[in-house]
Amino acid sequence: MAPSKVKAGAAKGANKRSTKPSQSGSSSKAKKTGPKPAPTQHKPKPSTATDKKRKPPHMRYTEKELKIPQLNGIRPAGVQKPPNAKKGKNFVDDKESMNAIMAMVMAEKEGNLESKMMRARQMEEVREAKRLEAEKRAQSKKDGLEGRKEELKKGSKKRRKSDGDASTDGGAKEDASAKKMKTQRKRVSFG
Amino acid sequence: MRPLTDTETKTLFEKLANYTGRSLNNLLTDTVSTPGSKTPDRYVFRIQKDRVYYVRESLANLATSVARDSLLSLGTCLGKFTKTGKFRLHITALDVIAPHARxxxxxxxxxxxxxxxxxxxxxxxxxxxxxxxxxxxxxxxxxxxxxxxxxxxxxxxxxxxxxxxxxxxxxxxxxxxxxxxxxxxxxxxx
Incomplete structure (x- = not known):
C-alpha cells in the first residue's frame, strides 16, 4: 500500500511539474498524465474488496447457510448477553423513548401519590372515628357524673337531716360530757 | 458530554416528578425557534462529568467541538449524579421546575x-x-x-x-x- 501511495504522490508531483511550466501548451502531455492517476484510483478498490473479505465471519454468512448440525442452544448461566449485542451504555436521546420512560415514571409516581393520599384519607377517617368515640365516652362519663351529682344533690336533703342528726349528736355529746362528769364524780383520786 | 442512559433518565425524571407532577412532559416538548434554522429547536438533557444540563439541542451539538475536560458548563445545570447513582437537584434547576410546580x-x-x-x-x-x-x-x-x-x-x-x-x-x-x-x-x- 505505502509504495503505491508514494508512486501516486510522485505522479502527481510530476504532473504539477510538467503542467506548471507548460500551462499554455501541450494537451498531449496532459493526456499522457491523465491515465496515470487512473490506475492509482483503481488500486484502493481492490483494497476495499479485501476489507469486505476481512469482515468478521458472523457478518459474512449466517449459521443457517453453513448447514452444520444444530448444537445445544442452551445459554450458560454466566452468559447473559448474546455475543452480537451492543456493548456499553444505551443512550436515550430520541423523544419517543424519553416519553416512554417519563410515562412509566409518571404512572409510578401517580400511583404512589394516590396511595399516599388514600392512606392519609383513611388515617384521617380512623382518627375522626376515634375522636368521635372518645368524645362519646367522655360525654357518657360526664353524664354519669352529672347524674351522680344530681343524685347527691337530691341526697343532700337527707344529709341535712343527718346534719340535724349531727346537731342532735351534739346534744348527745353534751349528754356524754354530762355523763363523764358523773363518772368523774365516782372516780377515786390519790393526790 | 453525552446523552443520558436509560437508568439515568429514569432517576432524573423520578426526581423531577417529585416537584412537577404531570406537567413534566412540557420539559420535553418545549421548543424554541432559532432565527437561522427552519425547524424549531428542542431541549435535551446532557451529562458532562457528573452534572446534568438542560440545553438546546443546537447548542449541545455545537458543544461537541469542545474537549470534554475543557467544557465547564452549558445550558442550565439541573443537578448532579452522586457516586451511588442518586440524583441531587441544584438550585439552578429552580427556573426549570418552578413554572411546572405541583x-x-x-x-x-x-x-x-x-x-x-x-x-x-x-x-x-x-x-x-x-x-x-x-x-x-x-x-x-x-x-x-x-x-x-x-x-x-x-x-x-x-x-x-x-x-x-x-x-x-x-x-x-x-x-x-x-x-x-x-x-x-x-x-x-x-
Missing part, C-alpha cells in the same frame, strides 16, 4: 430571610399553601409576590399542618436562592 408554598415577608439563610419553613411564616398536599411531597417555595425562592419537601400533610403550632416545621428546605451567594465557590466547580 405544590406551592407562599412565604410571608417575615419568613423570606430565614429561608434564604438556609432555614426550614415554619408554620408562622407561611402565607398560603397548596391544598391537599401529602406528606414528604416536593414543593416550590415562593414569596408572596410569586417570586420562586427555592424548593423543599413537605414535613406534614396540609391537614396535619393546620393543627401544628406556629414554630412547627412545615417544609424541609432542599435548596434556596441564597445558595448562589453561600455556595458561590462550589456551585459551578466540577
Amino acid at each position: 405544590y406551592k408554598v407562599w412565604v410571608k415577608q417575615n419568613g423570606e430571610m430565614p429561608f434564604l439563610y438556609g432555614g426550614h419553613v415554619v408554620k408562622a411564616h407561611i402565607g398560603r399553601w397548596s391544598e391537599d398536599a401529602p406528606e414528604h411531597a416536593g414543593a416550590i417555595v415562593l414569596s408572596m409576590n410569586d417570586t420562586p425562592l427555592g424548593f423543599g419537601v413537605t414535613a406534614r400533610s396540609t391537614a396535619e399542618a393546620r393543627k401544628l403550632d406556629p414554630t412547627g416545621i412545615v417544609l424541609f428546605r432542599q435548596a434556596d436562592v441564597g445558595e448562589y451567594l453561600r455556595e458561590e465557590d462550589t456551585l459551578f466547580t466540577t
Whole structure:
C-alpha cells in the first residue's frame, strides 16, 4: 500500500511539474498524465474488496447457510448477553423513548401519590372515628357524673337531716360530757 | 458530554416528578425557534462529568467541538449524579421546575430571610399553601409576590399542618436562592 501511495504522490508531483511550466501548451502531455492517476484510483478498490473479505465471519454468512448440525442452544448461566449485542451504555436521546420512560415514571409516581393520599384519607377517617368515640365516652362519663351529682344533690336533703342528726349528736355529746362528769364524780383520786 | 442512559433518565425524571407532577412532559416538548434554522429547536438533557444540563439541542451539538475536560458548563445545570447513582437537584434547576410546580408554598415577608439563610419553613411564616398536599411531597417555595425562592419537601400533610403550632416545621428546605451567594465557590466547580 505505502509504495503505491508514494508512486501516486510522485505522479502527481510530476504532473504539477510538467503542467506548471507548460500551462499554455501541450494537451498531449496532459493526456499522457491523465491515465496515470487512473490506475492509482483503481488500486484502493481492490483494497476495499479485501476489507469486505476481512469482515468478521458472523457478518459474512449466517449459521443457517453453513448447514452444520444444530448444537445445544442452551445459554450458560454466566452468559447473559448474546455475543452480537451492543456493548456499553444505551443512550436515550430520541423523544419517543424519553416519553416512554417519563410515562412509566409518571404512572409510578401517580400511583404512589394516590396511595399516599388514600392512606392519609383513611388515617384521617380512623382518627375522626376515634375522636368521635372518645368524645362519646367522655360525654357518657360526664353524664354519669352529672347524674351522680344530681343524685347527691337530691341526697343532700337527707344529709341535712343527718346534719340535724349531727346537731342532735351534739346534744348527745353534751349528754356524754354530762355523763363523764358523773363518772368523774365516782372516780377515786390519790393526790 | 453525552446523552443520558436509560437508568439515568429514569432517576432524573423520578426526581423531577417529585416537584412537577404531570406537567413534566412540557420539559420535553418545549421548543424554541432559532432565527437561522427552519425547524424549531428542542431541549435535551446532557451529562458532562457528573452534572446534568438542560440545553438546546443546537447548542449541545455545537458543544461537541469542545474537549470534554475543557467544557465547564452549558445550558442550565439541573443537578448532579452522586457516586451511588442518586440524583441531587441544584438550585439552578429552580427556573426549570418552578413554572411546572405541583405544590406551592407562599412565604410571608417575615419568613423570606430565614429561608434564604438556609432555614426550614415554619408554620408562622407561611402565607398560603397548596391544598391537599401529602406528606414528604416536593414543593416550590415562593414569596408572596410569586417570586420562586427555592424548593423543599413537605414535613406534614396540609391537614396535619393546620393543627401544628406556629414554630412547627412545615417544609424541609432542599435548596434556596441564597445558595448562589453561600455556595458561590462550589456551585459551578466540577
